[in-house]
Structures are given as structure tokens and as C-alpha cells.
Amino acid sequence: MWKATSPLATVTALCRNAIAQQIGFNLHFFVNSVTFIGKVICHAKLTPDQVKIVCSQSGESYDRNKEKIDGFPINTPSGEPCKINFYTSTAFEGCDIFDKTGRTYIVSDGTATHSMLDVATTIRQIAGRIRDTRYKEITHIFSESRYGRDVSYAQFKASTEKEIDKAERWLKWYVSGDEDLKPLIHADMNYINKKTMTLDRNRLKLDMLNFRN
Known part of the structure; x- marks a missing residue:
């Protein structure tokens, strides 16, 4: 686990380092907010070729999500991985991700008040999502309780x-x-x-x- 004062700042720093240092593995972030993804993209100054984003494409959600991520393309879980990859709950269960050099990060953003529970409650669904990775450990980046600071x-x-x-x-x-x-x-x-x-x-x-x- 990685307790952070600001999960947004922590994830942004990880993304910047991944691009600047050309690290030997890919980052896969499972988050509870498309808005959060958009903020990381903005703060880290990421470009579409550096990022893979998997979120809802159903109905009106597609247009709303595209706006939140500044028009970046929305991909499918099985698509080719990038150096930085983001997934919302649409990919938490029932999908296969393949990336031999993929590391898993679960991000619990305490500021996402629209979600009653953060993604830490679905860790069992996320674990093993990257089927063929050589990295088996999971890093949980959170602020406050792993169940979310505003949940009774x-x-x-x-x-x-x-x-x-x-x-x-x-x-x-x-x-x-x-x-x-x-x-x-x-x-x-x-x-x-x-x-x-x-x-x-x-x-x-x-x-x-x-x-x-």
C-alpha cells in the first residue's frame, strides 16, 4: 500500500517519471473516476500516443467521458497497451488484459464524492486482470481509509x-x-x-x- 496525501499528485508524478525515464515496465492504473484520469492527463501533459484509456462507451456516457479526457480516444481492454494505461469499473471484472511488462496500481481517490465506494472494495476483481504479467504485486495508492474517507x-x-x-x-x-x-x-x-x-x-x-x- 502507498498512503498519499494526494493520489492525483502521486499518479501524476509516476506518469511523468515513466515518460521521462523510459522505465522498463508499463503502468496500469485502476481508478474510480474518469474525471481523475482527465486531471492526470492535464497535469502530466500526456499525449494520446502515451496513454490507453478504458472507460464506458455506452450511450450518453461516451460523449461525457470524451469531454472529461479532453478528446483522447477510448480503447478496449484487449487493445495494445501503452506506457500508461487507465481503467475504470467497466474493466474491473470479466475482461482480460495482456501485458508481460504491466504493473498494477489501484487508486483510491478520496475526492471522488460521486462514488459511494472507492475501487479498493473491488480489489478481488482487479487482481489478476493483467493475465500474463511478470509482476504479480499490486500497489494501492490511497488517501485515508482503503474503503473511502466519506463512506459510513x-x-x-x-x-x-x-x-x-x-x-x-x-x-x-x-x-x-x-x-x-x-x-x-x-x-x-x-x-x-x-x-x-x-x-x-x-x-x-x-x-x-x-x-x-
């Missing part, structure tokens, strides 16, 4: 219980599905034991305990 215990509990409900409904769909299709289904959802394809409430209890601590 009641809000966090409500959010995780909502995810449990989603997982339960997904499992009911899975159980009632065709047997020959089940091996093809990859469940990348919190609180589901991937080996037994059952709900794991112990993970919920652990999250509740960690939040209080």
Missing part, C-alpha cells in the same frame, strides 16, 4: 449486501442454466466461491470486520 459503515454494509443479493440472483440463474454451457461461464463476482460456485458469506463478514478496523 452503514453505507458500506448496504452496498455489500446489495452485491450479495446480486450474487444470489446470479447463482440461481447459473443453477437453472444448461449443463453443457456451465463450463463456459466465468463468474467474476465478489462473494462467489469460484471452485464450488456457491455463495461465500465469510467474505462479506471479513469485509465488515476490515472496514471497522
Whole structure:
């Protein structure tokens, strides 16, 4: 973990160094805000050929996101990696990223008040997203609590219980599905034991305990 007074300043500095020093690995940042990405691009004075950005392209989100990142192109997770790569929640689960020299950074921006929970709550989804990297460690850049500075215990509990409900409904769909299709289904959802394809409430209890601590 990397506690930073300003995650924005820290990420900006990392990007500047990556370009200036031509380091031997690529940076992959998982963030909770397209606005945050836009600020890093501006402060680090990045150019489109140096950056790969993966965020929502659905409906009205596409135009809004393009405006936030100053018209930089929006890519797909499977696209060719750049020296600096940014991903929002659209790539947190169910996608494959390939980059043998890619390092993973999870950024919890406490100033992103529009998000009830920061990306630290989805670390399990992000871990292993870069399938073939030689770098297995994950760096978490955060300010304050890893669960977000403006999130109460009641809000966090409500959010995780909502995810449990989603997982339960997904499992009911899975159980009632065709047997020959089940091996093809990859469940990348919190609180589901991937080996037994059952709900794991112990993970919920652990999250509740960690939040209080």
C-alpha cells in the first residue's frame, strides 16, 4: 500500500517519471473516476500516443467521458497497451488484459464524492486482470481509509449486501442454466466461491470486520 496525501499528485508524478525515464515496465492504473484520469492527463501533459484509456462507451456516457479526457480516444481492454494505461469499473471484472511488462496500481481517490465506494472494495476483481504479467504485486495508492474517507459503515454494509443479493440472483440463474454451457461461464463476482460456485458469506463478514478496523 502507498498512503498519499494526494493520489492525483502521486499518479501524476509516476506518469511523468515513466515518460521521462523510459522505465522498463508499463503502468496500469485502476481508478474510480474518469474525471481523475482527465486531471492526470492535464497535469502530466500526456499525449494520446502515451496513454490507453478504458472507460464506458455506452450511450450518453461516451460523449461525457470524451469531454472529461479532453478528446483522447477510448480503447478496449484487449487493445495494445501503452506506457500508461487507465481503467475504470467497466474493466474491473470479466475482461482480460495482456501485458508481460504491466504493473498494477489501484487508486483510491478520496475526492471522488460521486462514488459511494472507492475501487479498493473491488480489489478481488482487479487482481489478476493483467493475465500474463511478470509482476504479480499490486500497489494501492490511497488517501485515508482503503474503503473511502466519506463512506459510513452503514453505507458500506448496504452496498455489500446489495452485491450479495446480486450474487444470489446470479447463482440461481447459473443453477437453472444448461449443463453443457456451465463450463463456459466465468463468474467474476465478489462473494462467489469460484471452485464450488456457491455463495461465500465469510467474505462479506471479513469485509465488515476490515472496514471497522
